[in-house]
Amino acid sequence: MIEVERVSKQFGELEALHDVSLAVHQGSIYGLVGSNGAGKTTLLKLLAGIYKPDTGNIMIDAQSVFENEAIKARSVFIPDILYFFHNYTIQDTADFYAHIYPQWNHQRYLKLAGVFNIEVKRRIRTLSKGMQRQVAFWMGLSLMPDVMILDEPLDGLDPVMRQKVKQLIIQDVADRAMTVIISSHNLRELENICDYIGILHQGKMLIQKDLDDLKADVHKIQVAFSTETPPALIDEMQALYHEQRGSISIFIVRGSHSEIVSRIQAYAPAILDVLPLTLEEIFIYEMGDNGYEIKNILY
């Protein structure tokens, strides 16, 4: 369980984070979304125990993270810009981590060699950017972490590898109840992996949602009537969003699926479709008046 309580962090004149709180339950995946400079990396480095918060608390399993060897030994941080020791091979790097992290699992390391398929004698500096990122995941997963903190982790990976890595993470979450916090500037990238989404903008948390709730709760409905759309229905729906395209009405509505459908059925529509909502749309409608702002953030 990760808990961030009212954390602020200042870099000189710049306030990188302002009063940010979030919670990630054990065994779930939290997606942290925001444009460049929103404070994602700062928040993740605070979680990794690299930075010290100016105010507020950063806790993992109810313990403060900063300078906490026990907690840090169970978590792994993969930064957006990777660093490996100069001239080190994959094997050298693995030896180093094996000495530092008590949970290092050599079997896993050997098994993952098959997944990533890179020669362990190769110097990491000579590898491509994408391959270096694979090495980072290889090491990170071999540490058997209880918490994974990933900063823009899928950047630079090809689609096949992207899928593989996502799969590996989800597997660990499922098998070992690993907790993951993952950042991206692209909401779509996190769509099918996260349980929670938080949107960070200019150092502040704009909105946080449980995706299961959201998806079950918000619906995009397309209806058409042989005549005009009954005004009573429009009133009754209390839609988050309503748009009329010729004879077709589009509603974004909150509520349970069956109840909404049965309510519309009562007006005998000619067509009734419940369409899937993208995460992006959900957030835009959910934010209401702030929706326009968020459109600019999420592109």
Added chain:
Amino acid sequence: MKSKTSFINKGILNNDFKRYTWIGIVYLLGLLVAVPLKLAMIYTRPEAIKVNYNAFTYLRVLEFDSSPLLLILLLTVPVLTGILLFRYLQYGKAADMEHALPIKRETLYNTHILTGLILLLTPVIITALITWALVAGLGIEFIAGRNILVWLEVAFLLNLLLFLSTVAVGMFTGLSVLQGLLTYILLLVPSGLSLLVFHNLSLYVYGFPNDYYSANLEKLSPLLRLPNSTPPLPAGEIILYLLLCVALYFLGRYLYRRRNIETAGDAITIEVLRPLFKYAVTFCTMLLLGSYFHSAAQGSMFWTYFGYLLGAGLGYFLTEILLNKSLYVFQWQRVRGLGVYGLVIIVLIGLLYTDCTGYEKRLPELSQIKNVYMDSYFYPLIYEDEMYAGNAFKPSKAIYDDHDNIARIQALHRQIIARRGEEKEASSGPSGETQRKERICLAYELKNGRHLYRDYIIPTAVYAEQLKPIYESREYKFHHFEIFRANPDTIKMIDIHSRNGNKHVRIAEPERIKQAVAVLRQDVLEQSFEAMTVNQRPAWADINITIALADDAGNTMPAVVYDRVGIYGSVTSERNNYYDIGMEWQKSYTHFERWLQDTGLYDQARLLPGSDIVHAIINYAPDGIDEAGYRQLMQAGNAEEKPGVLKITDPDKLELCLRTYQSGYKEGALYTVFFKVNTGNSFWGLIPSAEAPDFIKPHFTP
């Protein structure tokens, strides 16, 4: 799972060794080349060359300034090691990576320091061991185990101090280059800043003894002190350096704890140190450029202030640029910071000018003075007696114990204080006056155990009344003429070489030596203040008194000790078994003159009119003679016997001219005089109009 904080982390330690062992190897190879290999090379030179070798040739190898390689290794490797081991702190990506590891900062700090110490000290120990084995194996008897231990001790201290300083500095800076630079600067600051402060104080405070305070300043900086630590460091100093190392360790640890990892790449990583750094640099560059312009413009205060302004501005804005990593620093808000600094400095200088502490007026009560040192420099007070370990004649410390003399010196001091306004004005005005000045360096030892030091330059003529009784006192003469300290029994010979000619007398019989010393002492005691200062006339001859430092068997009398690195005698040739006292046969030394006549040596000891001096040519200079006139005269020479000059060949008149002429430049009407020597040489002098013998004047009066 480990939950307790461990002192070091083995994984990190192993990793450090994996990455940095090469430093230790390179260091070891360098040290081996610089010390044992060099010894071996000296040892294997051909016997014919080695005949002249002595202990010094071998011991010199163990000195840190003996080879550039050794010095460069010792001064750079510890700093480089400190920079490399803590490089991760200054490099964002690496800093993130290392601090994401499940290791506390303190553990990281200790581990890297341990690596550094092992990498640096192991090569030093191995070098010492190999040197010791080599010395023992080859049987180089000049080098004792103790010599190697002293080497080891200084090398240890240097490595520890430089390495731990670099680490501590690295904690408050976020740039590796600045880390190295600041380490050296901070180690030099104690000396450099004091030097600058003292020099600048001496510009404002009349009588401030800059020379005295600045003399041993290099001892304040470990960087200057340790490599030149001859003789070996006293135990107290070693303990001091060790304590400093411990303090540096804890300082670095404390700063690491306070450091924010995100400050990698910043010039100064600890917020509160930023203004301190800024104003400290501003202050130093201000003093530095002020001092530079002061000396470059030969003491002009206008240029000194210009230097202050330029230095403060440069230092201030350069640090602003460095701290903000931006050239855009010329904003009103920052200029105001410099303005406030400037006001503080103006107030400070104002306080110095007004002598608010009464420093310039301070005069010890006569009853409070135990003794007083007075000389034209502080040299004998400053330099330790050890420096003259092999020298029988240490410079005399001119310390006055006689109550009358103390009172006279205090009276002189009182007069200087009373006239300080005039002297200050004169010293800031144009220099280049021809009048004679005395430098008076005073060091009072008071009965309450305190000391008072002052340094003045005063015009001799103005203070003649106060100076005369001091200069004519017995104590003064004993302090300033070595002949009083020479034991006649150890004098080997006395040589008298005439000026401007090649006449020479040597006195070697012990009885005559004793007589000569006695009359010379009497002459010195009777010499008047005027003869010593304002009315100096060129001497008849130079007297060289040779004192034997070794007995006839060749045993050196003052022992030259070879037992420690650093102390070595320079007794390498026969000549160095002697010490020479030089003095002059002044024209006022009448007792000596009579004694020479009585012993029949007189004619050989000086140039005589007639037989040696062929003639003199005298010319009139109604406006005196300055440097330009002097040059003109020198160029024209005396060969040209210009019309209107007076040529003298009469021996009596020549003798009168010889006894009257003076040297140097003078104002007012005077006569220039050329003496032609029978060897073809000539020499030149001048006779003030008032002192001219009677036969000169009529020739030039129309």
